Amino acid sequence: xxxxxxxxxxxxxxxxxxxxxxxxxxxxxxxxxxxxxxxxxxxxxxxxxxxxxxxxxxxxxxxxxxxxxxxxxxxxxxxxxxxxxxxxxxxxxxxxxxxxxxxxxxxxxxxxxxxxxxxxxxxxxxxxxxxxxxxxxxxxxxxxxxxxxxxxxxxxxx
Amino acid sequence: xxxxxxxxxxxxxxxxxxxxxxxxxxxxxxxxxxxxxxxxxxxxxxxxxxxxxxxxxxxxxxxxxxxxxxxxxxxxxx
Numbered sequence: 001x002x003x004x005x006x007x008x009x010x011x012x013x014x015x016x017x018x019x020x021x022x023x024x025x026x027x028x029x030x031x032x033x034x035x036x037x038x039x040x041x042x043x044x045x046x047x048x049x050x051x052x053x054x055x056x057x058x059x060x061x062x063x064x065x066x067x068x069x070x071x072x073x074x075x076x077x078x079x080x081x082x083x084x085x086x087x088x089x090x091x092x093x094x095x096x097x098x099x100x101x102x103x104x105x106x107x108x109x110x111x112x113x114x115x116x117x118x119x120x121x122x123x124x125x126x127x128x129x130x131x132x133x134x135x136x137x138x139x140x141x142x143x144x145x146x147x148x149x150x151x152x153x154x155x156x157x158x
Numbered sequence: 159x160x161x162x163x164x165x166x167x168x169x170x171x172x173x174x175x176x177x178x179x180x181x182x183x184x185x186x187x188x189x190x191x192x193x194x195x196x197x198x199x200x201x202x203x204x205x206x207x208x209x210x211x212x213x214x215x216x217x218x219x220x221x222x223x224x225x226x227x228x229x230x231x232x233x234x235x236x
Contacts, residue, residue, distance in 0.1 A: 023172070023173050024173075026173045026174075026177045027172070027173040027176060027177070027204075029177075029180075030173065030176045030177045030179070030180035030208065031176075031180075031207075031208055031211040031212060032180075032211060032212050097171060098169050098170060098171070099171055100174065108174075108177055111181075112177065112180070112181070
């Protein structure tokens with residue numbers, strides 16, 4: 001029997017929204033679904049292992065890199081971030097209740113076979129290359145997403 | 159009934175108990191029974207839903223002093 005598919009577009013790079021995306025990814029994979037997450041726009045930085053490179057790209061891309069969080073650990077809260085104070089409070093609460101951090105949840109998703117796909121258009125826009133996104137399993141465009149989404153039982157844009 | 163394996167998920171929240179259960183089941187043989195102990199109330203709806211979707215058999219579920227004890231039998235594949 002072919003596995004049912006779930007597809008998520010992760011447009012946001014915010015910690016809280018990404019937590020929701022990977023929470024659902026982990027649950028869907030646990031239910032036996034074949035899950036793919038398309039990282040696009042602000043979500044793309046979550047595939048990076050370090051903040052954006054500042055040693056290449058156009059001046060505008062470098063400025064964008066400097067101002068973007070990049071990497072799951074540096075992701076901000078979509079609300080009440082308050083220059084990181086709110087985020088730290090949230091992390092403390094999550095730790096108290098033994099809830100996994102974004103990095104841990106992404107690791108769990110990976111170990112359950114969730115596939116991470118990077119949007120190549122955003123990569124060009126942000127001046128990122130494949131080696132800058134070590135967490136990515138694949139690199140594709142909107143046509144791949146639409147093709148897969150049309151075969152999916154579950155399809156989310158976060 | 160004596161389970162073949164026991165999985166302690168006390169203190170873990172959604173989706174971790176279900177994720178751990180799914181991972182544990184992978185290691186087990188068909189027909190074997192897994193006992194899951196959890197305290198996130200969400201598991202009372204999530205475990206039946208997981209069983210429904212994966213085909214594993216929910217044998218029993220009971221609440222004891224804030225902990226939920228669940229017995230699941232691994233389904234035959236295919």
